[in-house]
Amino acid sequence: MLSPAAFLDAEPASSPVLDDVPTCTSVPPERPEGPPGPCAPPGLEEAMSALGLQGEREYARDIFAEVMVCRALPQRALPRAVTPEMRELVVDWLVQVHDYLGLAGDTLYLAVHLLDSYLLSGGVRLHRLQLLATACLFVACKMEECVLPEPAALCLLGAGSFSRSELLRAERRILSCLDFRLHHPGPLLCLELLAALAGSNPQVILLATYFLELSLLEAEAAWWEPSRCAAAALSLAHRALDGAGSGLEPELYSPAELGLLEPCMARAALRGPEPGRAAIFLKYARPQRQGTSLTAAHLLRCPKPGTPEP
The missing domain is CATH 1.10.472.10 (Cyclin-like)
Incomplete structure (x- = not known):
């Protein structure tokens, strides 16, 4: 059986090293365009209608290909300072903040994706991990939410471990590191x-x-x-x-x-x-x-x- 992922080429490898959050010294390479996506399955247009997307039925196959053939991140180890247990802690905290603020479900998945993308780009100091996670959530909110949480409120939820200016600076570093490639059909x-x-x-x-x-x-x-x-x-x-x-x-x-x-x-x-x-x-x-x-x-x-x- 051929899975949707079989239509993709391998993800290009890169191994930049980061000195601190939020600093990134490289830009991810351009993604090569892969072959056409999988054939639309039977009932796709009806499924789109069931999701309230009647107006998108004409583009159902294109939407299916975009969503179902999305690449995974390359298989690389976390930065030396960040263990899987530390990542669990910060993602668990993100879930609590996301739930407390009543944000959309897609916002959480995008925030974690941005966090992993940045972590896989290089090293990060442990005491800046919460700042990085908060900045990723802030960027995700700008992509998915109609009403943004105030930076000052996010700083308070971080128990004062970082300032508003540090949060905004972290946001700029993330955008620069990821080259503004923020779209991710989660x-x-x-x-x-x-x-x-x-x-x-x-x-x-x-x-x-x-x-x-x-x-x-x-x-x-x-x-x-x-x-x-x-x-x-x-x-x-x-x-x-x-x-x-x-x-x-x-x-x-x-x-x-x-x-x-x-x-x-x-x-x-x-x-x-x-x-x-x-x-x-x-x-x-x-x-x-x-x-x-x-x-x-x-x-x-x-x-x-x-x-x-x-």
């Missing part, structure tokens, strides 16, 4: 499109959204294509609720291609509210989200046939 949009194509019910979509958000805590998730992350979350949610025989249609990825992602998401769901990574679990344990994190843990501990072992 996995949440992929999930919505795949769920509409599969005709998934709201309970499945909510559970898949939880699994997908948990993947933000995993450093290796930055190396996974957004569409593959979304497909893994939706597949795991379907099988956790319905057991075997609930495969997704269209099946863009083979079970082997999702084999590493689904157990990773399942393990993250079973960890529960561990210190330093509890924000997502507690967020989805609320009645407004139907106690999804508690339900997920129960389903994964008592799996139905066909659910992957964590």
